[in-house]
Amino acid sequence: MNAIAMQNISFGYRKNELVLSNININVPNQSIYGFLGANGAGKTTSIRLILGLLKPASGNVFVFGEDIKKTHPHHFNKIGSLIENPSLYGHLSAEDNLRIWSKFFNTPKQRTAEVLELVNLGDAKKKKTADFSTGMKQRLGLATALLHDPQLIILDEPTNGLDPMGIIKLREILNQLRSEGKTILLSSHILLEVEKLVTQIGIIKDGSIVFEGNLQQLQEIKQKNIEVILKVDEVEKAFEIIQIQKKSIEESIDKNRKIKITLDHENELPNIVKSLVNADVNIYEVSPIANDLEKMFLSITK
Amino acid sequence: MSFFKSIQAELIKLKFPPILWLMGFSLCSVLGLVLISHILDINNVVALGKNPWTKVWTAGVSIFSVFIANPFVIMLISAAVFIEHQSNTWKYLYTTPKNRSHLFYAKLSAIILFILGTIVVLSLGLLLCGYILNFIFPETEFGYYTPPVLKLISKFTHTVISLLGVIGIHYFLSHRFKGFLVPASFGVIAFIVAIIIGALNKPIALYYPYTYPIVSQEHNMFRTNNVGIVDYGWLNNVEVFSIIWFVIFIALANVLEVKKQVS
Numbered sequence: 001m002n003a004i005a006m007q008n009i010s011f012g013y014r015k016n017e018l019v020l021s022n023i024n025i026n027v028p029n030q031s032i033y034g035f036l037g038a039n040g041a042g043k044t045t046s047i048r049l050i051l052g053l054l055k056p057a058s059g060n061v062f063v064f065g066e067d068i069k070k071t072h073p074h075h076f077n078k079i080g081s082l083i084e085n086p087s088l089y090g091h092l093s094a095e096d097n098l099r100i101w102s103k104f105f106n107t108p109k110q111r112t113a114e115v116l117e118l119v120n121l122g123d124a125k126k127k128k129t130a131d132f133s134t135g136m137k138q139r140l141g142l143a144t145a146l147l148h149d150p151q152l153i154i155l156d157e158p159t160n161g162l163d164p165m166g167i168i169k170l171r172e173i174l175n176q177l178r179s180e181g182k183t184i185l186l187s188s189h190i191l192l193e194v195e196k197l198v199t200q201i202g203i204i205k206d207g208s209i210v211f212e213g214n215l216q217q218l219q220e221i222k223q224k225n226i227e228v229i230l231k232v233d234e235v236e237k238a239f240e241i242i243q244i245q246k247k248s249i250e251e252s253i254d255k256n257r258k259i260k261i262t263l264d265h266e267n268e269l270p271n272i273v274k275s276l277v278n279a280d281v282n283i284y285e286v287s288p289i290a291n292d293l294e295k296m297f298l299s300i301t302k
Numbered sequence: 303m304s305f306f307k308s309i310q311a312e313l314i315k316l317k318f319p320p321i322l323w324l325m326g327f328s329l330c331s332v333l334g335l336v337l338i339s340h341i342l343d344i345n346n347v348v349a350l351g352k353n354p355w356t357k358v359w360t361a362g363v364s365i366f367s368v369f370i371a372n373p374f375v376i377m378l379i380s381a382a383v384f385i386e387h388q389s390n391t392w393k394y395l396y397t398t399p400k401n402r403s404h405l406f407y408a409k410l411s412a413i414i415l416f417i418l419g420t421i422v423v424l425s426l427g428l429l430l431c432g433y434i435l436n437f438i439f440p441e442t443e444f445g446y447y448t449p450p451v452l453k454l455i456s457k458f459t460h461t462v463i464s465l466l467g468v469i470g471i472h473y474f475l476s477h478r479f480k481g482f483l484v485p486a487s488f489g490v491i492a493f494i495v496a497i498i499i500g501a502l503n504k505p506i507a508l509y510y511p512y513t514y515p516i517v518s519q520e521h522n523m524f525r526t527n528n529v530g531i532v533d534y535g536w537l538n539n540v541e542v543f544s545i546i547w548f549v550i551f552i553a554l555a556n557v558l559e560v561k562k563q564v565s
Binding site: 013045048051052053054055072073074075076077079081083085087088089090091092096099100101103104105106144 | 304307308310311314315317318319385388389390391393394395396397398399400401402563564565
């Protein structure tokens, strides 16, 4: 069963202007789902639709197999969320902020202290949140999302404003939550963070899902369309040989005697190297350009 | 129980410094005016065989109802709802396991409780005023007479009922406009107009909710004999109209809030 299933969701803030067009998202239970997309692609709008803050023009949203239209608002007992920047009552202390939400979620009193400790804000519990740094606000926002020990945690850009230590701590907390069997939907523009955490990935572009799958499927894509830099002694000769094999040569840097080529699959590389060696072209360097998630993300959303 | 907890949560939010200042200012204004006016006119307070508390009650309720109640309620409601707009917390509030109507009425209940709490403190303050006057001027005999508490409760109850229309309108406006200035400014202008209409002594006051706290009771400040006030038992027509305005605006605000898209 999926923790979240968005089925054929379309949405527009104005009539006839859809910002999301027929999107389908499936977040498997007990996974960490990385939700990627450029600014304005529709990530936050999708999250607001999942949370019922916006009503779709068409389609349905299911949380743990149940249509949210039928379970609203009781399904929020299972969902904790942090949407964009954390929203706090600035005139109140961290403790009072959590006390408010604990009344709505009916959580035991000691839970407030527990989550404050979890996000390292135990010492600042009496401090007004208006005086908090951005990172502290973000951590308190996370504490709010975790207050009622939800099964599904939706975090929209949770690393915003966090320092490197804060990001490491957040990663630890998320891994801990995953090991407890929680499902996490994580939207972030810091792709490196997503790559280290997630088990599933969805990529949204201009209001449509352009990729959804697990990391293995992503690795398969990573093996395709790889770029390699070759350093040779005779650039022009190497050009000719590679062109015979119909490989695209995007760039040549004569000064450094380097050539950048694009391959359909990494299996093609040994043949090219063999051809060059057979033609007496000396090769000094063969460097695949790392096809990391960021590069892939950019190529998919280009 | 769940609704009670939600009201508690809403009351925590009202620990907003501008709201506490507003409460303090309103209380000090009424009590200060009552005390000073009685000290300056002490000879009229001393009347053989008459309960001096009645005069203090009337002065306190009148000053509050005519000059303070409207601005206090307008500012309080504008600020209480503005807290959510300013903190951008609607998105969290509406992702709690409470339906929107529940949250809407919890906030409204907290605001009304806050108004009632202020009136309770004001009543205690009026009681204190009497004993202060008795301490300074023992001949006033405040200590000799029993304070007619039920009479004070009755007067303030009428004030609160006559304020319901304004409460409804401003709860509606504060939800519709995201800033503080629009509902607050509208309320201040409406209050000034209410004073003018109250002074006119004409039936138009029956159709303007901001005049209701001014004309619903005899405050000895405006003549109301031509307004057309009709008593229906314990309530009068002005108070009934106030309840009707309240019900209409609260119902409308609730419907719109339930349908609101939170972007």
